[in-house]
Amino acid sequence: MNRLDHYWYSVNPVALLLLPLAGLFCALALLRRAAYRSGWLRSTRLPVPVVVVGNITVGGSGKTPLVIWLAQFLRAQGYRPGIISRGYGGLAAQWPQAVTADSDPRVVGDEPVLIVRRSGCPMTVGPDRVAAGRLLLQQHDCDIILSDDGMQHYRLARDVEIAVLDGARRLGNGFCLPAGPLREPAGRLAGIDLRVGNGTAAAGERLMTLQPQAVLHLRDGTAQPLESFRGRSVHAVAGIGNPARFFQMLRDHGITVIEHAFPDHHRYSVADVQFGDGLPVLMTEKDGVKCRAYGDEHLWAVAVSAQLPDDFGRQLLSLLAR
Incomplete structure (x- = not known):
């Protein structure tokens, strides 16, 4: 984790010193999202529904167990889900990559290997989620895609957004990077379809326990x-x-x-x-x-x-x- 992580969960002199940079970061994040919503930057829609599971903070909040739950739930409802992810930490020389239960986590990332083993669903990974989704649909007969993370990957059009919040750490000190843990201003949560609280849930959130x-x-x-x-x-x-x-x-x-x-x-x-x-x-x-x-x-x-x-x-x- 970034060395600043220690300062992200309280209001302290270091965080306050970084507030000007945080303001700039927030402004750029808002401008980027507005560019996609206005059509100045184009989102790509895949031929099946896309459900994005992510958050607006840096660091883990419990997305992986929720993605596994969603895959199992959707399959029980008759869907044929596939999963895409960035493959964070993977060192593959070429992207996107298909993931199997025997894939090397050093190549494709640790979370994708875990997700495939637990869910039994097909999965592809790569920094370009659109390319990962296209490869998934080329190789498998999926009728819905779950995107593990990618809330801010607006080039991929989505039909449902699910945000996972750490019930204990919440939004930290409420500041954007680098003064706090937020990737986008806190107001972004208001436009998300479903909000999940991991461990404890605030008003408007569904409680998830592990x-x-x-x-x-x-x-x-x-x-x-x-x-x-x-x-x-x-x-x-x-x-x-x-x-x-x-x-x-x-x-x-x-x-x-x-x-x-x-x-x-x-x-x-x-x-x-x-x-x-x-x-x-x-x-x-x-x-x-x-x-x-x-x-x-x-x-x-x-x-x-x-x-x-x-x-x-x-x-x-x-x-x-x-």
Whole structure:
């Protein structure tokens, strides 16, 4: 995460010093969006509905579990969903790229590999979401596309926008980059179709909670309930947008946590997850995608699933029916 992240969640001298730059950033973001809305910059519409899942802040807010939930929900309703994403952190020499369950996360990004493994849906990634969407439709018979992130990728026309907010950190100090975490002014939320609060929800938001499903051994794939670690000390590893949320979830299940927080999308080495004391090492599923190759007997990944109220699904279907 950017070194300024420490200053983004309070009003402090550093943030105030950067306010002139934040004002410029906000103005440019507003002008860019206005250029697309007026037609001066052109958006491209794909031949199937597009649902964008994103946020207006920098850093993770829980988009990946929601995308997986949406893919499973839409498939249960008879849709044939496909997924696109930027492939953040991927080092592919050429874009767009198709993603499979066996793709190298160093090439296509960690979150796409996790999404494909959990959702079973086809997925393509690339900085140009339009090109990624076209490749997806060329290779698969999809009738709806979920865009993981891309709220600000206005070149891709969208039919439904879903914003995910971190229920604890919310919008931070409310300032745009670089004084705060906002990619766009807070007023942008008013025009979004559905707003989801991860952990806690404010007025007008649907509550999403992340429930642990199993703890998966990275070497042999065996699964145990999280409760089997209750009363034990573990090393907890998290390279996500808000590691504190993962650590607290473990504590809520009676686990004594030794914290090891890394930047979002961290590129792990063996030394990062070996502590030499024989204690179990519990990490997020996204981290487990990158650490599975190490084959250490102490490494486990905690799988979580999003839980949302019934009316969220009904409202989504109503929006798509338009």
